[in-house]
Amino acid sequence: QVQLVESGGGSVQPGGSLRLSCVVSGSIFSITSMGWYRQAPGKTRELVAESGGSTKYADSVKGRFTVSRDDAKKTVYLQMNALKPEDTAVYYCRAEVVLTTKYQYQYFGQGTQVTVSS
Helix, strand or coil, X not given: CCEEEEECCEEECCCCCEEEEEEEECXXXXXXXXXXXXXXXXXXXXXXXXXXXXXXXXXXXXXXXXXXXXXXXXXXXXXXXXXXXXXXXXXXXXEEEEECCCCEEEEECCCEEEEECC
16 A cells, blocks of 8 residues: 655745655555645646656746655655745645556645645
8 A cells, every 4th residue: 555645734925935745655666756736726636846757847836846856765845935825725745656566556645735825
């Protein structure tokens, strides 16, 4: 069984910063990619940033957010700077992994709330 546990969400004023963390645990052979999605009220879930063979960012966060990963710790981070009210959403960690059974699956965490408001 694979688990993703996020931390670091919270409330911040516009222009502030937050750092999200996500630890992956379970019977994992290797990690193909790790990243972050978000879902705002009334909207569909969207990619924020992902680190795999290449690093991808949503246009709306380029230059403000940075995704990084520590494979030894099976952890992915999202450093969010210059936060805007429109960044308010539930942020979900995503990992695409190869299990010890050699099957490849994607998993999402339970989500962490980020609220940007004055």
